[in-house]
Amino acid sequence: MNFKYDKLSSMLRSSLLAGACMLAASLPVAAVGALAVAAPAPAAAQAAAPAVPAAPAAAATATGDGGAAAPGAAAPGAEPPGDFKTLDQEVQSMKKDVIELNKDLFVLQEELLFPANTQVAVYVSMDVGAFFALDSVTIKIDNKEVKNYLYTAREAEALLKGGVQELYLGNLKVGKHELVAFFNGKGPVERDYKRGATITFDKGVGAKYLELKITDRVAKHQPEFKIKDWD
């Protein structure tokens, strides 16, 4: 999924870059160098700082020439400061557009690959976690393994701090299905711990969301594993 997303995004970025080049071609020649320096890549996160500080003396002599300087020449001082601001603003707005388009592409991709009528999403959350150190989760839907995820220390800590992970996103037909989840980790006495939880659910027309919840049952000094249907 991520590979397709990257492909679409890179195509979009390429087309935006081509557009930026065409826009630059219509500008005075002296401004092209500034644009090239100020906007190295549309998807770049770096700020498009003004290219080169204008030298006042050089600006005074070149202002009236209307962009007669050679392309890429070191004559940034020939450009009045106002034009730099405009270019910078244009680049900034282009960056915002790219981010918006990226977001829209992602949403569109999700809708195309996982339409609501077949979409099923499984999330993982942990509450407290004093009695269980999560190592991996395996989920099977209708007896077929669909996901096996290993958790690094950082990821487990993120869950402990309240993060919710989208473990699996897939497609299912309408009807009854069974999900079985296996949780592997270290138990209360640092021993290997493996537990399962299962749920039978009805997949309707809309998207189905299931949450695998790992909580501490303090009274029994044991972790508890539940699957919640967000119906």
Place this chain on the structure above:
Amino acid sequence: MSKRLCLSGFVWIASLAWASSPAASLVGKPAPDFVLKSLDGSNLRLSEFRGQVVLVNFWARWEGESRAEMPVLDHINTTYNRAGLVVLGVSVDEDERRARDFAAGMKLGYPLLLDTTPQIGRDYSIEKMPMTILIDRSGVVRFLSVGFKPGDERTYLDRIREYLRE
């Protein structure tokens, strides 16, 4: 003269063949992410080392060149770990127990990860072992080497120093 021509032709064809191999096509591209269990039981994800220079060595216990290379990499790890280099060894042995026994015997100072599925081999187009790749701080594969012979570590060191300076 003809011998020289033949030799240079052979070298040229060999370099072309390497350059067009699937593994070589990884250079310049983001390293495919993976998460594997290490010998000490922890799970390590490649992308979590973003910001550091990473040397990933794919090895197999039956490969003599792997066995020769690993102590060299251990020395490199000891020298450059504090400068921001991470060395990871990935075993592609399907027999996990034997790989563990072998790795435990090597007594290396860097994490050894066990991959018993063919997925990483496919992602990295591993055709021959050992294979060593260098990943820069941005997660891009910058250097790839297949096989190992004494003296190769100089190339590794030059590259490592270059990427650490970036």
